[in-house]
Structures are given as C-alpha cells and as structure tokens.
Amino acid sequence: MAIVLEATGVRVEYGETVALHDFSLGLAAGDLLGFIGPNGAGKTTSLKAMAGLIPMAAGRVRVLGEEIEPGNVLGTARIGFAPDTPPIYEELKVADFLRFIGKAYRLRGDMIEERIDFWLDQLWLSDRRDAKIKTLSRGMRQRLTVARTLLADPTLVLLDEPAAGLDPAGRVQFRKMLGSLRDQGKALVVSSHILADLHEYCTHIAIMEAGRLRQFGTVAQVVGGKEDNRCLYRVTLARPEPRAPALLAEMAGLSRIEVHGREISFEFEHDDAEAAGLLERLMRHGLPVASFAPIEHDLEQAYLRTGIRQVD
Amino acid sequence: MSDLPIISNPIGWAMLQIAGGWRRLGMLVTVYSGGMLLICTLIYRGAQPDLTLAQFASGAQTMIMFLQAALFFLVAPNLIRRAILxxxxxxxxxxxxxxxxxxYTAVLGYLTAPSQIGAMTVVNWIASNIFGLMAGPGPSQSLAAPSMLFAVMAVFAATCWTLSILVALSTKGKVAINGLIVVLAIGSNMMLIAILPGLDLLLVVVRVSRIFQGTALPIDAIEVFVSILFQIVFALVFFAAAARKYHRDDVPAFTPLLAYGTLALWSLLCAVALRYWAAERDAIWTGLYFSADPRNHMFVTLISLLTVACLPVAGAARSEARWAERRAKDALFAPRRPRRFYFAPVVATFIALGVLLQVRMPVLERCFSDDTHSFVENAWCVPIAFLLALVTLGGVLRYAYGRTPNGLVAGVLVLLFFWALPPFVDLALEVVEDRHALAPKSVLFTASPFGVWLAAVRDMDAPVVPGLVIQAVVAAGALSLARRARYAEFSPAAAGSGG
Known part of the structure; x- marks a missing residue:
C-alpha cells in the first residue's frame, strides 16, 4: 500500500501553549483513522497541521511524499479538509457553491457538473441543488461541506466531526460512504466523539490527550488492548466459592483480579491455547466453573481504559 | 446567465454571484443610469434660464469625476476589505x-470583487463623455480629457486596491486604507505632501485635474506619465506581497528580494522627484516655508527612506529569529540559515543612498550646500547615521522576535526613543533654557539620525561626531542584545524544550 500521509514530530504552539507535542503517524492508502479524545486534546489542531493550515514549531507533514507548506498548491490540493464549522458562502446556492469550489480546483466545466450531480446524490442534497445555503439546516450544511471536500477527489481526506449534525439514518449512510471512500484507496482521518461509529468503519484508531498521541494502532490493537497481548476474562461460578480469590492469586499470569459473588474477572494472555490451559487448571482446583469467556471490548471501553475521563 | 463563465477567476465569480449575479448587476446599471438622468434633468430644468446647457454639462462632468474618485478610492477599497473580512x-x-x-489567482479574484464599481465606472465614463460633447471642446477643455482622467484614476485605483488587499490580508480584514487615502488626498490638494517630493510625484493624480481643465503644461504630462509608471510598479509589488500573504497568516508578505526591491523603487521615486520636480515647484502655502526648501525635501526624503528601509531590516531579523527558534526545537529542520540580520542594514543603506546618489546632481549639491554654495562638511555623516539607525533597529528587532511573534512594538519604541524624541527633547530644552535658535545644539540633538541629518542639510552648529558616537554605542548595545537572544536560543535548555 502506498504511504499517503507521513506526519513526523509535529509540534504546534499557540504562544506559550504547546497544543501538539511530537505528533507522528503514518497512513497508507485505504486506511481510515478515527481520532478520539476529549475537547482540547489537540484533534482539530493536528488535523489543521496535517492540512498545512497552521504553522508548526517543529516536524513535517508529507502527503504522497510532497512536503505540505504554504504556497505548495499541488500538495495542498491533494488534501480535502472539512472543518467542524462549515466554511460556506451563505448567499450562494448549493450548486453554485460547489461550482465555485470546482473552479478553484481548476476542474473542467463538464467534470464539475458531473461531480456536483454525483456528490449531491451521494449526500442526499439533490433536491436542495438550487436552494440558497442560508436556508439549509445544520446537518445539510455539514453534508455540503463533505461534498465540497470530496468534489476535487482528494487523496487524503480529513473530516472534523463530520457526523455531528446527522440524524441516525444519515449516520448509517455516511458510514457506508466512508467505507466506500476507504475501499477506493483514499486515506481518511475522521475526528468524532461517536465511538460506536468509529469502531464500525475505522481501520485505525488514535487516542489523543493534552496534545499528545496516547495510543495509535489498528482498531483490533487499540480495542482489544492487544498491544501487550492481554485480555479481560470473565468467569461465572455455579456457586460462591470462598477459596477462589486466593487460588486465582496464586496462579501465574493473572492480574487485576476482581471477585463479585459468583462473578470473577481478571486479565490474562490473549491466546486461545493459554486460555484453555487456564480453564483446565481452574477445573483441576475444583472450582465450579459455569462459564468462562473473554470479554469483547468495544472502543468506548478501550478509551476509558486509557484513564481519560472527560468524554463529551 | 449566472452560469456563463465570463469571469473565470473563481473568487471573482463567487463575489459576482454573492452580489446577485449578472442580473442584479444589470439592474444596478439601469437604476444608476436612470437615477443620474433623472437628477440631471431635474437640476437643469430647475436652474434654467440662468444656466446654459454647456455650463450645466461642464458642471455635471466635474461632479461625475468626483463621484468616480469616491467610488475608486473610498468605496471599492472598502468593498475589497469587506470581502476579505x-x-x-x-x-x-x-x-x-x-x-x-x-x-496570484486569489488576489486577482479579490481585485474583481467590487464588480458593481466596474459597472458604475462604465456608466460614469459614458456619461462624462456625453457631457463633454454637450459642453463642447472649449479653449480650456479637451474632448479626450475625461477618458484620460478615467485612465489615470484607474491606474492609481489599481495601486490602492492592491494595497487594500495586502493590508486586509495582513490584518484579517480588520484594517481599511480609506483613512490613509483621505489623508493623502487632503494633503496632496493642500500641497502639504509636497514636502516629500517622492510621495507628491506618486500622488500626482490628485492634481491631474489640470489636464482635465486643459491648463496642463508639457511637464505635467511627463510627470503624470512617470507617476503612472511608478504606480504600476508599486501595484505589482503590492500584488506580489499580497499573493504571498494569502497563503498563511504567518508567511511574511515581503521576501528579502521584494523588500529590497521596494526600497530601491521608493529610493528611485524620491530621487527622480527630487531631481526633476520638487525643487522647481512653488509652494501654494507660501507661509509654510518648510515645504518649498530643497534642504527640507532632502531631510524628509531621508526619513521616508529610513522608514521604508525598515521593511528589509525587520524581515531579516524576523527570518533569522524564526529560523533559530525552529532549529532549536527541530533537529531535522533542514533549510539553510538565512543571511545574518546585520547584513540587511548594510545592503539597505547601500540601496537607498546608492540609488539617490545615482540621480544625484544637481539637487544634492543644492541640498547639502550652505548659502555660499560650498558643500557642507557634515554631509558625510548622512549615510553613517542611516546605517547606525538601521543596525539599532535590526538588533532590537532580532532580540524582540526571539521572544515574541510580533516586533511592531519594539520597532515603534526604537523609532520613538532613538530616532524621533532626542531632537524634540533638545528643542524643548532650548525653549525652556531660553537658548537662541541659532545657538549650538546639544549632543542630545545629534544622538538621533534625524538630528544628524537636520544638522547636515541645514549646516547647523551641532556636535555631529559625538552624536554619531552615541548612536554607534546604541547600535552596539542593540547588537549585543541580539547576540544574547541568539545564545538563549541555542542554549541546551532551549534545545531541550523541543518535542
């Protein structure tokens, strides 16, 4: 897979405040990165830094090997960035606004019209084609911003809270569209607080806190906590067993043991053979095991596990 | 109609659509033309029989010119600023x-933002020509005069509009240049800016009404032509600077080359104006002795050159400080170190005074000679004071930029405390101590470049050498300050703070 985005050691400062510390990540074509973190974590700042919109105190960003810097029109034109507050000309009609964007990207006239038709259809705005933008709802404006972002067929797509104004049906369709873009080989970065959605369509997750990248990896790595190859298991006993805590504490490889009546949870190796061995040992010690299973993590749990408490 | 790709510039096209498109523009032209016709008819009917048609047409033509000037120089720059805001x-x-x-595309787009002004200009141009025909080609009126005046105003408007874009992009649309234009127009009409011949030559359009009145002398036509040439070059300079500034707020508008070019251009304008026009022109304010004296022309020209020379010096200080800051925080930062900031004062002095010297005689001899027409012995101190002033500015700004992103306050403080205040304080003390105006000046007077230049061009009895020594000490202090800033940037603590 071709490397689309390379951010290395990016540092952004606003006066004395360091908004982004040593931010580094890379994305290949077809990667869809979900960006999560509390407000003020540096998500928007890092998106803007990747788009070359704010000055960096250190580091560099490359898109398809091209360094992103002011005046590099060829480089920045490969990036589609949709900020959380849609930048639009309220007085223009929907199609005219997209026409303007097409001209600004130097697209041919017929291609502009073709793409306007396509994206208005994809984003359920076809019936609002000749409506003034100021008459659109927040969700529609958000979709128009996405259409504006994708009109020029960018290689790297940066979306800041794109689903914030969408209704449930819209979110479903939006997820499908992101999946389709991912399958087309684009690299996408989506900042969102809707963790369940991100879990569904992202290939990678980055968790940010206080301007630092706390975690970055594939969804499976981040969600399953597999970076240290350990997993949370739950054991249900047929009846309360007073010996259980002591027995488990003596067993090698177990940690974070918690006992609540018949329910016991602990961390152990995320490996099926090891888990089978552990179950066998529990049975051999005479524990009345009624059920034994790893707890399937979701993104929300993974996020909470990082210890970042402030969730919007 | 709105889909016609007549305006191919994206921003220009969007601005036209926002203003209502071609249809709204057509309506505006119709209403404006109809309104003008109605008002003219009413005024003419009301003023008959005291007013002949020719007299009325002549008056109406003048009013249209004023209206057009207001559209070009007040309304349009404001529309551009609002578009950027x-x-x-x-x-x-x-x-x-x-x-x-x-x-360049974006700036060109903003230039086409006031499309309404363009449409109204066409109406005004047609109307002024019709009124010109009605007034008839009298002894003081050329039929081609309205078109010539429109063309001259349009060139100056282009300079004002590009400057407006540059200022608006630099201030995020918060600052308008209308106030500056009004001040310059008033100053030009009252001949106050004749004190600075370069600016006077650049703003000759304000006095160009003499062409319109048919009373222009051959020299006026050449002056207007030279002025137009300079205006076009300045418009291109502002255009290039605005195109750079458009890309990101932290990008400096002027590259070193553009800054030195601007200084050379200003110096050439001043030199040409000093040599060919300033000294010969009579001051309209005869009571204002200051305005017609070539020595004072030279003094004010030097101040203006020093002010424009701040551009490359400040740019060099900022560029070196930014490079050092980035280098301290980013080990992988690859670009070469920019040229040391203290080269900028040397190059700027060489350019500013070098261009002036190239166009030197006979005006410099007039400026730097006493009543016996012997060359004033202190003339040599002019370039030294120029250089020392810029070195001081460069050093202070290098220090300031190492600590803050904005060096404007530091620059103003230098201008105030090291350049402007000392001569004023000395003159104030002169009054307080009841000294005679021709009595020797104190060293406080010559501790500033302004004082040294005044002493040189007016051959005053002033301690020039001690004054220059003080300026040299101040410049050395500024360099030492800059050196401290450099050490702080490259200290292990600073380097370690990088991510």
Missing amino acids: RDFTTDMITSHRLTAMTG
Whole structure:
C-alpha cells in the first residue's frame, strides 16, 4: 500500500501553549483513522497541521511524499479538509457553491457538473441543488461541506466531526460512504466523539490527550488492548466459592483480579491455547466453573481504559 | 446567465454571484443610469434660464469625476476589505487555501470583487463623455480629457486596491486604507505632501485635474506619465506581497528580494522627484516655508527612506529569529540559515543612498550646500547615521522576535526613543533654557539620525561626531542584545524544550 500521509514530530504552539507535542503517524492508502479524545486534546489542531493550515514549531507533514507548506498548491490540493464549522458562502446556492469550489480546483466545466450531480446524490442534497445555503439546516450544511471536500477527489481526506449534525439514518449512510471512500484507496482521518461509529468503519484508531498521541494502532490493537497481548476474562461460578480469590492469586499470569459473588474477572494472555490451559487448571482446583469467556471490548471501553475521563 | 463563465477567476465569480449575479448587476446599471438622468434633468430644468446647457454639462462632468474618485478610492477599497473580512470570519479563507488556487489567482479574484464599481465606472465614463460633447471642446477643455482622467484614476485605483488587499490580508480584514487615502488626498490638494517630493510625484493624480481643465503644461504630462509608471510598479509589488500573504497568516508578505526591491523603487521615486520636480515647484502655502526648501525635501526624503528601509531590516531579523527558534526545537529542520540580520542594514543603506546618489546632481549639491554654495562638511555623516539607525533597529528587532511573534512594538519604541524624541527633547530644552535658535545644539540633538541629518542639510552648529558616537554605542548595545537572544536560543535548555 502506498504511504499517503507521513506526519513526523509535529509540534504546534499557540504562544506559550504547546497544543501538539511530537505528533507522528503514518497512513497508507485505504486506511481510515478515527481520532478520539476529549475537547482540547489537540484533534482539530493536528488535523489543521496535517492540512498545512497552521504553522508548526517543529516536524513535517508529507502527503504522497510532497512536503505540505504554504504556497505548495499541488500538495495542498491533494488534501480535502472539512472543518467542524462549515466554511460556506451563505448567499450562494448549493450548486453554485460547489461550482465555485470546482473552479478553484481548476476542474473542467463538464467534470464539475458531473461531480456536483454525483456528490449531491451521494449526500442526499439533490433536491436542495438550487436552494440558497442560508436556508439549509445544520446537518445539510455539514453534508455540503463533505461534498465540497470530496468534489476535487482528494487523496487524503480529513473530516472534523463530520457526523455531528446527522440524524441516525444519515449516520448509517455516511458510514457506508466512508467505507466506500476507504475501499477506493483514499486515506481518511475522521475526528468524532461517536465511538460506536468509529469502531464500525475505522481501520485505525488514535487516542489523543493534552496534545499528545496516547495510543495509535489498528482498531483490533487499540480495542482489544492487544498491544501487550492481554485480555479481560470473565468467569461465572455455579456457586460462591470462598477459596477462589486466593487460588486465582496464586496462579501465574493473572492480574487485576476482581471477585463479585459468583462473578470473577481478571486479565490474562490473549491466546486461545493459554486460555484453555487456564480453564483446565481452574477445573483441576475444583472450582465450579459455569462459564468462562473473554470479554469483547468495544472502543468506548478501550478509551476509558486509557484513564481519560472527560468524554463529551 | 449566472452560469456563463465570463469571469473565470473563481473568487471573482463567487463575489459576482454573492452580489446577485449578472442580473442584479444589470439592474444596478439601469437604476444608476436612470437615477443620474433623472437628477440631471431635474437640476437643469430647475436652474434654467440662468444656466446654459454647456455650463450645466461642464458642471455635471466635474461632479461625475468626483463621484468616480469616491467610488475608486473610498468605496471599492472598502468593498475589497469587506470581502476579505467575510472570508476570514466565515473561514472561507481556509477553504480557498486548500484549493489549487495560487496566491496570484486569489488576489486577482479579490481585485474583481467590487464588480458593481466596474459597472458604475462604465456608466460614469459614458456619461462624462456625453457631457463633454454637450459642453463642447472649449479653449480650456479637451474632448479626450475625461477618458484620460478615467485612465489615470484607474491606474492609481489599481495601486490602492492592491494595497487594500495586502493590508486586509495582513490584518484579517480588520484594517481599511480609506483613512490613509483621505489623508493623502487632503494633503496632496493642500500641497502639504509636497514636502516629500517622492510621495507628491506618486500622488500626482490628485492634481491631474489640470489636464482635465486643459491648463496642463508639457511637464505635467511627463510627470503624470512617470507617476503612472511608478504606480504600476508599486501595484505589482503590492500584488506580489499580497499573493504571498494569502497563503498563511504567518508567511511574511515581503521576501528579502521584494523588500529590497521596494526600497530601491521608493529610493528611485524620491530621487527622480527630487531631481526633476520638487525643487522647481512653488509652494501654494507660501507661509509654510518648510515645504518649498530643497534642504527640507532632502531631510524628509531621508526619513521616508529610513522608514521604508525598515521593511528589509525587520524581515531579516524576523527570518533569522524564526529560523533559530525552529532549529532549536527541530533537529531535522533542514533549510539553510538565512543571511545574518546585520547584513540587511548594510545592503539597505547601500540601496537607498546608492540609488539617490545615482540621480544625484544637481539637487544634492543644492541640498547639502550652505548659502555660499560650498558643500557642507557634515554631509558625510548622512549615510553613517542611516546605517547606525538601521543596525539599532535590526538588533532590537532580532532580540524582540526571539521572544515574541510580533516586533511592531519594539520597532515603534526604537523609532520613538532613538530616532524621533532626542531632537524634540533638545528643542524643548532650548525653549525652556531660553537658548537662541541659532545657538549650538546639544549632543542630545545629534544622538538621533534625524538630528544628524537636520544638522547636515541645514549646516547647523551641532556636535555631529559625538552624536554619531552615541548612536554607534546604541547600535552596539542593540547588537549585543541580539547576540544574547541568539545564545538563549541555542542554549541546551532551549534545545531541550523541543518535542
């Protein structure tokens, strides 16, 4: 897979405040990165830094090997960035606004019209084609911003809270569209607080806190906590067993043991053979095991596990 | 109609659509033309029989010229500024910056933003020609005069509009240049700016009404032609600077080359004006002795040159400070170190005074000679004071830029405390101590470049050498300050603070 985005050691400062510390990540074509973190974590700042919109105190960003810097029109034109507050000309009609964007990207006239038709259809705005933008709802404006972002067929797509104004049906369709873009080989970065959605369509997750990248990896790595190859298991006993805590504490490889009546949870190796061995040992010690299973993590749990408490 | 690709520039096209498109523009032209026709008819009917048609037409033509000047120089720059302000407040500027538009395309788009002004200009031009025909080609009126005046005003308007874009992009649309234009227009009409011949030559358009009245002398036509040439070059300079500034707020508008070029251009303008026009012109304010004296022309010209020379010096200080700051925080930062900031004062002095010297005689001899026409012995101190002033500025700004992103306050403080205040304080003390005006000046007077230049061009009895020594000490102090800033940037603590 071709490397689309390379951010290395990016540092952004606003006066004395360091908004982004040593931010580094890379994305290949077809990667869809979900960006999560509390407000003020540096998500928007890092998106803007990747788009070359704010000055960096250190580091560099490359898109398809091209360094992103002011005046590099060829480089920045490969990036589609949709900020959380849609930048639009309220007085223009929907199609005219997209026409303007097409001209600004130097697209041919017929291609502009073709793409306007396509994206208005994809984003359920076809019936609002000749409506003034100021008459659109927040969700529609958000979709128009996405259409504006994708009109020029960018290689790297940066979306800041794109689903914030969408209704449930819209979110479903939006997820499908992101999946389709991912399958087309684009690299996408989506900042969102809707963790369940991100879990569904992202290939990678980055968790940010206080301007630092706390975690970055594939969804499976981040969600399953597999970076240290350990997993949370739950054991249900047929009846309360007073010996259980002591027995488990003596067993090698177990940690974070918690006992609540018949329910016991602990961390152990995320490996099926090891888990089978552990179950066998529990049975051999005479524990009345009624059920034994790893707890399937979701993104929300993974996020909470990082210890970042402030969730919007 | 709105889909016609008549305006191919994206921003220009969007601005036209926002203003209502071609249909709204057509309505505006119709209403404006109809309104003008109605008002003219009413005034003419009301003023008959005291007013002949020719007299009325002549008066109406003059009014249209004033109206056109207001549209060109007050309304249009404000429309441009508002267009840029809207792009900043709606964050459309971010959207523009991510597209494939170059800075030049964007600035050209903003130039076409006041499309209504263009339409009204066409109406005014047609109307002024019709009124010209009605007034008839009298002894003081040429039939081609309205078109010539429109053309001259349009060139100056282009300079004002590009300056307006540059200022608006630099201040996120918050600052308008209308106030500056009004001050310059008033100053030019009252001949106050004749004190600075370069500016007077550049703003000759304000006095160009003499062509319109048919009373122009051959020298006026050449002066207007030279002025137009300079205006066009300045418009191109502002255009290039604005195109750079468009890309991101932290990008300096002037590259070193552009800054030195601007200084050379200003110096050439001043030199040409000093040599060919300033000294010969009579001051309209005869009571204002200051305005017609070539020595004072030279003094004010030197101040203006020093002010424009701040551009490359400040740019060099900023560029070196930014490079050092980035280098301290980013080990992988690759670009070469920019030229040391203290080269800029040397180059700027060489350019500013070198160009002036190239166009030197006979005006410099007049400026630097006493009543016996012997060359004033202190003339040599002019370039030294110029250089020392710029070194001081460069050092202080290098220190300031190492600590803050904005060096404007430091620059103003230097101008105030090291350049402007000392002569004023000395003159104030002179009054307080009841010294005679021709009595020797104190060293406080010559501790500033302004004082040294005044002493040189007026051959005053002033301690020039001690004054220059003080300026040299101040410049050395500024260099030492800059050196401290450099050490702080490259200390292990600073380097370690990088991510």
